[in-house]
Amino acid sequence: MPNVEIYDTTLRDGTQGEGISFSAKDKVKIALKLDALGFHYVEGGYPGSNPKDLQFFDLIKEHKLKNARVTAFGSTRRPGVEAAGDENLRQLVRAGTAVATIFGKTWDFHVKYALQTTLEENLRMIRETVAYLKQQGQEVFYDAEHFFDGYAANSAYALATLRAARDGGAARIILCDTNGGRMPDEIHRVVSDVAREIDVPLGIHCHNDCELAVANSLMAVKAGVVQVQGTINGYGERCGNANLISIIPSLAFKYRVESIPEKSLVELTELSRFVSELANMHPMSNQPYVGGSAFAHKGGVHVSALLKNPQTYEHIEPERVGNRRRVLISELSGVSNLLYKYQELDLGLGIEKEDNKKLLQELKELENQGYQFEGAEGSFELRLRKAFHGYVEPFSLENLKILIEMRDGTVYSEAIIKMNVNGRVVHTAAEGNGPVNALDNALRKALEESYPQVEKMQLSDYKVRVLDEKDGTEAVVRVLVETGDGHCAWGTVGVSSNIIEASWQALVDSIAYGLLRLENQDEDEAGPGAITGVFRGKC
Missing domain, CATH: 3.30.160.340 (Double Stranded RNA Binding Domain)
Incomplete structure (x- = not known):
């Protein structure tokens, strides 16, 4: 299979996801990151829909991109309006991008009830819009909206819309599973059919409403598309878009198909978390390839096999995508989990088997009481070091008193603490916004003279x-x-x-x-x- 172009639409389609919003400057940061990693196209937004997207297109012109081509997104002209007189198209031209991506109606049902125009007028809208933008000096990609639904309902008309885009001069025609309801075998069959009928390079754009957007995108590649559209972390409207963070390594490691440069694959985990941070979204722990749990192992049988060869329970080496292996300690753990942790922390392996079993039993009893070390690896490591490595905490509590007073409808909290810090008794107090905050403040205050690192x-x-x-x-x-x-x-x-x-x-x-x-x-x-x-x- 030939190389595949990666077209990122996080900055437009991704922002349609619930709770996701980027400032214009955030969009620039993400675009620059994608460019540095070798993404081919970065869709910046819909300049005809809001001022923020226009601001992004102005800001991105201040940067010289090395790899990515910025694209602007828009729709075909309105029914009964000349392309040159359509305000949305004028804004698309004003964005000044080398590439414009236009979506149009493929499903006759949408033409009749959404556009409320004739099938013939819709074909003219597609052809004339693509031709107009090409005349303005832009390369034009055509997104065939609802293509697979339209093809199932009226394949002859769906193909006619693609021919209209081709006749207008489209450089790429992208087949869209806009409702996200199609199955992988159907995607493969239909893309194969279209490739025989249309002599323009094809792309794929899938939504995730059946949790098949990644699978459908990969099937389309198998059937011959040269471009995959999607978003970072699968952000997007409803259930999201095809997740490029999963698609890119799957192409590289499973199909041996190059998309972004191989050297950039190790940056995928960092990219995923960078975008989630700007989106103010918690990283998905169970996200394939890059999630914190993607290479986390809990069962003792699994960890025992990992110690012999990691390939026993890992489909790739986590470092290839910038992730890392984690072994969890829980009530499901075995001695192998402890041995792995000894190796990971370089604590040495000279520990008697009975000591291992004793510590493991103690940990399981603590879990039974309610402790959870999966999300508290700091507490777990401290217990390991105390048990087998001579670690002694540098401070200890002698006395603690917390005062809570309600006065004039306001609650006041104060923690009074007496501690032994490296053999020196420290007696101090601190207020806080609630008893736990007061406790935290008093603890830090008691330690800050001996350990100024606490401030960090x-x-x-x-x-x-x-x-x-x-x-x-x-x-x-x-x-x-x-x-x-x-x-x-x-x-x-x-x-x-x-x-x-x-x-x-x-x-x-x-x-x-x-x-x-x-x-x-x-x-x-x-x-x-x-x-x-x-x-x-x-x-």
Whole structure:
């Protein structure tokens, strides 16, 4: 199969997804990132629909792209209006892109009821719009909207619309599964039929309403399309668009088809998270290839096999897409999970088998009590180091008191804390927006003189889960804390029937683990105030 062009429409189709919005500057950042990775086309938006997209097209002109060609999106002229007099087309020309992508109606049902015009007029609209934009010096791609539905209803007319685009001078004709309801075998059959009838290079544009957009796109490639359209992380209207983050490595590793340069594949995980950050969306943990769980292993049997050969339970090496392997500790774990963690953290393997079993049993009992180490690998590593590597926390609690006062309708919280920090007793207090915030502030205040690194650590997430709701306010709760320092993030956990105690456990682990990570020095070299133990974990 020939190489495949990657056409990204995150900045237009992706923003139609619920809860997703990019500023014009955000769009520029994403476009530059896609260009650096070798994407062929970046669709910037619909200049006829809103001022923000026009602003993007003005801003992107200030940058010289190396690989990607920016495209502007629009529709065919309106019924009964000359192309040169159509305001949306004028805005499309004003965007000043080398490529314009036009969508038009393929399904006779849409022509009659959505456009409310004749089948013959729709053909003229397609042909004349493509020809007009080509006369303005733009290369024109034609998106055949609802093509597969239209082909199923009236194949002769659907093909006639493609011929109209061809006759107007379209450089690419893209077949769209706009409703996302078609099956992979049908996509392959129809694309193969069209390729025999239409002598213009074809593309594919799929939506994910049956969760088949990636599969349908790959089937279209097998049938001969030269361009795949989609979005980063599959963002898009309703159930989303075809996910390019899955399609690109599948083309490379499964079909041996090049799209973006091979050297860029290792950047896919970072790209996925970069776009999700700008979209203000949580990264999908179970997303194929790049998700945090994509190469996470939990079952003891699986991990035992991984230790012998990772190919036993991984379809590719995670590093090939910039991801990493993770082994989780839970009630499903076996001794192999611990052995893998020893290797990963470089803690050494000279541990007796019975000690392994004892620690594993203790961890499983903690999980039974409500601890969850899957999202709290910081707490898990600290337990490993305490058990087998001589790690001692650099501080310990002697006394803690929390005062909560309601005055004039406002609640005031204060934490008074007495701690032993490297053999020195520190007695301090701090207020906060609630008892947990006061607790966090007092802990940091007590440590900041001995460990100024604490200032770099910021609480980024705090979750409380009631483990047995029927116990009401007496129920055991699990507190999960995520902390970051701008370079790395780590999770810690605490469990208790008292939410303050559970929060304290998680907060103490978060600071202790952060100090261990930041110090990163050998136990033999530790001086006054240094942390004993060597950090070799991963972010």
